Amino acid sequence: MHNPAGLPHILTGKEGRSMATTSSAVTEVSIPAAEKGARGGSSAYLRLREAIVDGRFQPNERLVEADLARTFGAGRTAIRAALVRLDQEGLVERQPNRGARVRLVSDREALEIEEVRVALEQMLARHAAARVTPSHVRKLRQMLEEMTARVEAGDPLGYSELNSRFHEMIWAIADQAVASTLVANLKSQSIRFQYRTILQPGRPDRSLREHAEIVEALAARDPDRSEVAMREHLSRVVETLKEAIARHHTR
Amino acid sequence: MHNPAGLPHILTGKEGRSMATTSSAVTEVSIPAAEKGARGGSSAYLRLREAIVDGRFQPNERLVEADLARTFGAGRTAIRAALVRLDQEGLVERQPNRGARVRLVSDREALEIEEVRVALEQMLARHAAARVTPSHVRKLRQMLEEMTARVEAGDPLGYSELNSRFHEMIWAIADQAVASTLVANLKSQSIRFQYRTILQPGRPDRSLREHAEIVEALAARDPDRSEVAMREHLSRVVETLKEAIARHHTR
DNA sequence: GTGCATAGAATTGTCGACAATCGATTGTCC
DNA sequence: GGACAATCGATTGTCGACAATTCTATGCAC
Structure with a gap:
C-alpha cells in the first residue's frame, strides 16, 4: 500500500484534523514498523486499528486487553487508550465491565x-x-x-x-x-x-x-x-x- | 429506535458514543463537590464535555489532569480516558507529553x-x-x-x-x-x-x-x-x- | 542585557497491584 | 431433570507510585 505519485492520502482520526492551510495535506500514514522493543507511543492504536480494518479481527470478536497487550507488545494502559479511541471512532464497541468487541455494523x-x-x-x-x-x-x-x-x-x-x-x-x-x-x-x-x-x-x-x-x-x-x-x-x-x-x- | 410523537431528544448511538445534550436551557453548572463515595460512572467524561461545550473552559485553555481530577472528584484514570475520548471527538487537543487543551476551532x-x-x-x-x-x-x-x-x-x-x-x-x-x-x-x-x-x-x-x-x-x-x-x-x-x-x- | 547551559518543578506516561464485576460452572434442592 | 443459588476463574476498572518528559527559572559567561 504505497503512494504512487505523491497522491494525497487522507488520514484517519485526529491526525487528519490538522487544519493546516491551503495546500493539500499530504500526510503520511506509514505504519511505524516498530517491533516489540520500541515503545511506539500511539502505535498500539494504529496497529490495532489497522488489524481491525484489515479484517484480522472478526466482527463481534472479543478484544481482551491482556491478550492485545501481549500480541502488540504494549502495556495494558496503551491498549486501553487505544480501545477508548476506537470506540469513539466507531470501530470498537465497549461495554462497561464487559470488555470490548469489534463493532459489527x-x-x-x-x-x-x-x-x-x-x-x-x-x-x-x-x-x-x-x-x-x-x-x-x-x-x-x-x-x-x-x-x-x-x-x-x-x-x-x-x-x-x-x-x-x-x-x-x-x-x-x-x-x-x-x-x-x-x-x-x-x-x-x-x-x-x-x-x-x-x-x-x-x-x-x-x-x-x-x-x-x-x-x-x-x-x-x-x-x-x-x-x-x-x-x-x-x-x-x-x-x-x-x-x-x-x-x-x-x- | 425513533421517538414517535415526542420531542426529539438527545440522539444516542450507544452509551459509549452518546453525546451530551447540546445546550439545555438550564445547564447544570453545579459541580457536586466531590463526594468520594458516589462514583458517577462515565460521568467524568460527560461533565467535562459539558463544561467545554458550555464554555466554562476557554479555547486553548490547558487541561491539567490532576486539576480536573480534583475538580470533578474523579481519579486521574477516568479523566485521562475522558480526554482521550474528547480528543477523538475533536473537542480537545492532546499533544504527547505536553498535555491537553481545549481545541480552538x-x-x-x-x-x-x-x-x-x-x-x-x-x-x-x-x-x-x-x-x-x-x-x-x-x-x-x-x-x-x-x-x-x-x-x-x-x-x-x-x-x-x-x-x-x-x-x-x-x-x-x-x-x-x-x-x-x-x-x-x-x-x-x-x-x-x-x-x-x-x-x-x-x-x-x-x-x-x-x-x-x-x-x-x-x-x-x-x-x-x-x-x-x-x-x-x-x-x-x-x-x-x-x-x-x-x-x-x-x- | 543576551545567550546558553543547567537544575528544579510541574506534568504526563506507564507499570504493577488490587478491587469490582461478570460469566460460567458447579452444587443443591425439589 | 430443571430451576436456582453459591462459587470460581477470567477480565475489566481504579488507584498509587514511579519513570520520562517538558516547562520554568536560575546562574553564569560575555
Missing part, C-alpha cells in the same frame, strides 16, 4: 453510512470543481486509464483500490479537511461491505463511465455538474449495495 | 464545519420528507409559532435554543442515526460560533421564513423541495457566518 447502518457518504462526497465534488487545476485533471485522467486497464484485466481488487484513490484525490482537491476526515472514517467502518458492490456483474463498466463523467465535469470546473455526477455515481453504489444486501438476506 | 474550520452541516442536513431533510407524519407536522408548526413568538419578544437566545430543537426534530424524523450523530458532534464543536449568525440584524426574520418553507415542503412530503429548502436555509447561514467572520476579522 449492521446492514441498515452500512446503508446509512453510504448515504452520508453520498452527501459528503457530493459536497466535496462541488468544492473540488472550484479548485481543480489542469495538473489535477491530468492526474485524474491518468487514474481513469489505469482503472480501465484493471477492469479489462479482470482485476476487481486492483480496481477497487484505484477506485479509493480516485475518490481520495477528489477529496484532496476539494481541500475540505473536516469533510474528508469524516468520510474517511466512515469508509473504514463500512469497509467490510465494500466488496459487495464491486463484485456485482456489470458494475465495473458502469462505474467507469460514471467516473469518467465526474472527471469531465471537474475538468469543466462546473460545480453543479460535478455535484450531480458524483451524486448519481454514488447513488448507484447505494442502490447496488441495497440490492446486494437484499439478495444476501433472502438467500 | 479556527474561522476557516468553523466554515468547513458549517458546510458539512449543510450537506448532512440537506440529506436529512430529504429523508425526513419520506417519513414525516401528520403528527410530526403539527409539532413542527407548533415549534414555528413558538419561534415566531420569541423573535417578536426580542429574545434571540430563546430563539436560538428553539432553532436547535427544530433542526433536531427533523433529524429525528429522518431516522438516520449515523448522519444525526455526526451533525450533532459537529455542532458541539462549532458552538462557539453560533451566536455570530443569530445576532446579525434582520437575520431572525429571514430565518423564520426559511424555516416555514422547510415545514411546508416537509408537510407536502416532497423530498426535492425539502432538500432545496434546507439547503437554501443553511447556505444563507453559511453566508451570514462568512460575513460575520470577515467583519470580525477586518474590524
Whole structure:
C-alpha cells in the first residue's frame, strides 16, 4: 500500500484534523514498523486499528486487553487508550465491565453510512470543481486509464483500490479537511461491505463511465455538474449495495 | 429506535458514543463537590464535555489532569480516558507529553464545519420528507409559532435554543442515526460560533421564513423541495457566518 | 542585557497491584 | 431433570507510585 505519485492520502482520526492551510495535506500514514522493543507511543492504536480494518479481527470478536497487550507488545494502559479511541471512532464497541468487541455494523447502518457518504462526497465534488487545476485533471485522467486497464484485466481488487484513490484525490482537491476526515472514517467502518458492490456483474463498466463523467465535469470546473455526477455515481453504489444486501438476506 | 410523537431528544448511538445534550436551557453548572463515595460512572467524561461545550473552559485553555481530577472528584484514570475520548471527538487537543487543551476551532474550520452541516442536513431533510407524519407536522408548526413568538419578544437566545430543537426534530424524523450523530458532534464543536449568525440584524426574520418553507415542503412530503429548502436555509447561514467572520476579522 | 547551559518543578506516561464485576460452572434442592 | 443459588476463574476498572518528559527559572559567561 504505497503512494504512487505523491497522491494525497487522507488520514484517519485526529491526525487528519490538522487544519493546516491551503495546500493539500499530504500526510503520511506509514505504519511505524516498530517491533516489540520500541515503545511506539500511539502505535498500539494504529496497529490495532489497522488489524481491525484489515479484517484480522472478526466482527463481534472479543478484544481482551491482556491478550492485545501481549500480541502488540504494549502495556495494558496503551491498549486501553487505544480501545477508548476506537470506540469513539466507531470501530470498537465497549461495554462497561464487559470488555470490548469489534463493532459489527449492521446492514441498515452500512446503508446509512453510504448515504452520508453520498452527501459528503457530493459536497466535496462541488468544492473540488472550484479548485481543480489542469495538473489535477491530468492526474485524474491518468487514474481513469489505469482503472480501465484493471477492469479489462479482470482485476476487481486492483480496481477497487484505484477506485479509493480516485475518490481520495477528489477529496484532496476539494481541500475540505473536516469533510474528508469524516468520510474517511466512515469508509473504514463500512469497509467490510465494500466488496459487495464491486463484485456485482456489470458494475465495473458502469462505474467507469460514471467516473469518467465526474472527471469531465471537474475538468469543466462546473460545480453543479460535478455535484450531480458524483451524486448519481454514488447513488448507484447505494442502490447496488441495497440490492446486494437484499439478495444476501433472502438467500 | 425513533421517538414517535415526542420531542426529539438527545440522539444516542450507544452509551459509549452518546453525546451530551447540546445546550439545555438550564445547564447544570453545579459541580457536586466531590463526594468520594458516589462514583458517577462515565460521568467524568460527560461533565467535562459539558463544561467545554458550555464554555466554562476557554479555547486553548490547558487541561491539567490532576486539576480536573480534583475538580470533578474523579481519579486521574477516568479523566485521562475522558480526554482521550474528547480528543477523538475533536473537542480537545492532546499533544504527547505536553498535555491537553481545549481545541480552538479556527474561522476557516468553523466554515468547513458549517458546510458539512449543510450537506448532512440537506440529506436529512430529504429523508425526513419520506417519513414525516401528520403528527410530526403539527409539532413542527407548533415549534414555528413558538419561534415566531420569541423573535417578536426580542429574545434571540430563546430563539436560538428553539432553532436547535427544530433542526433536531427533523433529524429525528429522518431516522438516520449515523448522519444525526455526526451533525450533532459537529455542532458541539462549532458552538462557539453560533451566536455570530443569530445576532446579525434582520437575520431572525429571514430565518423564520426559511424555516416555514422547510415545514411546508416537509408537510407536502416532497423530498426535492425539502432538500432545496434546507439547503437554501443553511447556505444563507453559511453566508451570514462568512460575513460575520470577515467583519470580525477586518474590524 | 543576551545567550546558553543547567537544575528544579510541574506534568504526563506507564507499570504493577488490587478491587469490582461478570460469566460460567458447579452444587443443591425439589 | 430443571430451576436456582453459591462459587470460581477470567477480565475489566481504579488507584498509587514511579519513570520520562517538558516547562520554568536560575546562574553564569560575555
